[in-house]
Amino acid sequence: MTSEADRYRAPALDKGLDILELLAAQPHGLTRAEIVKAMGRSPSEIYRMLERLVAREYVLRSVEGDRYSLSLKLYVLGHRHPPVDRLVARAQPLMDAYAKAAEQSCHLSIYDRGNLTVIAQTPSPGNWGMSIPLGARVSLIDTGSGHAVLAFQTPQHRSEMLAAHVALDGEVPIERDELDAMLEEVRRSGLWLGESKQAWGVTDISIPVMDPYDEAMAVLTSPYVRRIDRHIGPDLQRACDLLKEAARGLGVNG
Template sequence: MSEEDNDRYRAPALDKGLDILELLAAVDGGLTQAEIAKRLDRSPNEFYRMLDRLVKRGYVTRIDGDRFSLTLKLFGLAQLHAPVRRLVSFAVPLMRELAEASRQANQLVVFDRGNPVVIAQQEAPGYWGISIRVGSRIGLFDTGSGHVLLAFRSTEERERMIAEHIGDSGTDGRVTPEFLARLDLIRTRGYEMMPSAQTAGVINLSAPVLGADGTAIAALTVPYITLINTPAPDISTTIQLISETTSKLSEMTGAGFTAET
């Protein structure tokens, strides 16, 4: 196609929006409207409406009043495409082995547009187990999966995830110094163990699947229940089984995935 043909099919508004997204993706801490205009060598007025639309559609958010930064919406859209299917294809055989070894169900969770989302589920091999439907959107603050996804991210990414989860309210009383300290503890020991906030008697055991950059691309969770009259590993052994499984999965996916895949 000639340069003349390229010009004929140009879409200036689309180009402008993509320029903004690509620019914001390359900086930390966001940019003001004037800074965006300067870096793209345009007039600030050219970007007012485009930035307004990108904010309303959830691709960009305002921080510190007058600065603009990318949300995780593009990451969420990417998760719905080939990378997430590839991740599931790697994970399912290992999840099946984990279920057989632990005698417990397990699920694989990623962060998508404000919430952790279940992308794969493996039933327990026996009669009893806790399962959750694939596609379910679960809590960020009150689940083991949510804690792990937050714990194994940079401070900036964590703040963006929380902001996207909270939405227009802009505040959440659960983001306390104690909660942030717990995330640090999870990162140090490598897993989360917490009573389920949804089902009595269930202990959520969660560990991260890490990308090449060392950040969590997914969380693998066993909703552990104590089985009576059925031989099954105890919690400590189950945690070890989960950690071994996520280590294998991280090795398999680390070369092809990062937190921004």
């Protein structure tokens, strides 16, 4: 039986996208012969597709006429509706639903210049709770958010992120061996769950939001605070399950 992914195939479109993805990984471009070889297709069908991509200005042909590379058109199109805005627009209703069901606040952060920046947040629905303001800088090293992001990166990307890290005010230093062990546990369990290193009585739940390459492109975090009065709200395990559901809905495969 035909799989769901193959049901509505458009071979010409697939071919064009294959060329774009191939050229995206080649900063100096490729010749037509190199593209033909890499894609395993006939020279005639590659020639026609390349000419259309050049005509629509998605691909540039060198002055000599023998090398093709990506133009900036895809970049320009993507920035007409900034990716962060799209991510926040998708995240906000999921975060609002989580806060209502879990009776806890939550925030969404992305990697930014060696640490994390909070780009969306939803307060707890009750009269009290803990929340992180928009734009706040969150440490890459001693927070659940940072650990969830670092754990799901390629080794090279993780090293680059750590090299760019600058300690924030109040940051608790962690030895690299200890950090590596923490990250391994996050990879095993799929989330960070532990006592906050910034505030007493808070249990941080941090779950990565995954991109198409199985790296964390963002992280959802809920600083869980357990009530001790007569009101009985969702417990920690229920909050974890609800935050996982929100992260799956926000991820690329959600």
